[in-house]
Amino acid sequence: MNSAIFENIVTFLKVVEVGGFLAAARELGIAQSTVSRRVSELERRLGTKLIERTTRRLLLTEAGKQYSEAVRLPLQSLIEAEDSIASDNVGMQGNLRVSIPSGFGRNEVLPSLAKFADQYPMVRLDIDLSDRYVDLLTDECDLAVRSSEPVTSGLEVRPLKRQVELHICATPDFLSENPIHSPQDLVDTKCLVLNTYAPRTLWPVQFEGATHRLTIRPYMLLSSIEAVYDMTLTGRGVALLPGFLVKEDLRSGRLKLASPQIQLASIRHFVVWPTHKSTLRRVQTLREHLEAGLV
Template sequence: MNRLSAMEAFVRVIETGSFSGAARQLHVGQPAISKSIAQLEERLGVRLLLRSTHGLSPTEAGQNFYEHAKRSIEEADEADLAARGAGATLSGRLRVCAAVTFARLHIVPHLGAFLAEHPALDVEMVLDDRNVDLIEAGIDVALRMGDLADSGLTARKIVQGRRLVLGTPAYFEAAGEPLTPPDLTSHQAVVYDQRGGGAVWTFQQGTAEMAVTVHGRLRISAAEGIREAVLVGLGLTISSEWMFAPELRAGTVKAVLEDWTLPPIDLWAVFPTGRQASAKARAFVTFVESRLLGSPDISPTQERQAGRVEARPR
């Protein structure tokens, strides 16, 4: 294998976790991959991989090499696309990270259209409510909601959505409907126990602002659990309307206190630090943006707030 091919073989070994997985993706025999990695280690004079009964893992030198090699391969792919022009086909693998519930409701159902549009492209969805390390996990683009804590990330705001106080009609019939934010203190709140959640909810009405500390016996660290708890009537919650979009349309969940507003929530496309977004990642973000802005779950006011400019988050 030539130098670039050897780098690609190493990247595939890291991302698949095995020589055989890399061989399948590159359509070569496993001995060719093993030989390529051995020659690479010999040329560099360092060990890149640790082999154990648990599988393969990169050494510190191997992790550094992986990050630079992946970037070089992406730049080579970009050069190919630029040379071929507008008719170029996206190919290879795109690794996307997103929150579990948001992806289940708003991304995965539409992936068939994206895959049909790019038949030579494979997509790997890493679903996690936590903010994973993009470089360590080999992520090309992540979809994240809320404020971005890391100001060094390169991000593009896709759309902004509303937060609402939500519960089932049956819950409100039994517990009463809150008429003002302080009424929430007498309700059972299902608290989202992740960054961006918590028990202190801040409302605005005109120039007035009011912070309310809610109480509840149930705290949950994943949005899927919040949804289920609300749907079975265990309490009310604060959530983006995206998270309960099907139920809001069907009337099985209702919003209250709508004359008060909560801080909106932003959806960002986030790219690994120091790396230019690849053509594959840009195509995916454009696809997601077009789907969300054409969705009945995005109101006209939200659509006008959509961000289309590359930005460093605050």
């Protein structure tokens, strides 16, 4: 494959990724006319139209969809293979896409990522800070931090040493009207639940020396842990919240533990990355950086 064909394919995939010719030109640092020319050359070589150009939006043709799906992963693998055998300086540059849960990310991980960015200025971090599920095998993400250990094949996993305390809590007013004396009371009360790809409706609690795995019926599902926290502060219900969010509220009395007799184990987070990215030096280095920093 000559360099012109390679450039045309890369440009086409960038247009698909960012959704437009102008945005692709900005990302690639070239003129919009160059982007248009490269895509046109690719279409001529393939003998079919890949993109329907309209004044309002960009639409992939059926051929365009098939072609982008067929070439994206092989091209990505080629680039990553070159990265893996490049010199140290080359290996530590380029994009690094990271997915982190919002609350843990903001409070625990971002300071470590800031140090990484200072240490490796040629690596551009692209951070998805949210509680949505990211499929590392299909979503073009390089590395993720997860609050549960994945069992999917094709992924590598390392536990982080730092653990997060969990508390079941609510406002004093809510608890005075809805007292919690036993695990069954939690099942029967209004519970605010984080709605991730698998809603956290199974709460493992310790009560009177025994472990109870409570199946919670959510009163309200929310898409971020911050939203769960905010609704808890308004007195809407009981929630399972991390210590870094509620420590000051428990100290000040804005929130109370649902029941001092009901305890929760701390949770451990994990660094996860696709097996086929294991040889990328920037992925290896960030993983080691997080393992060393989050102790």
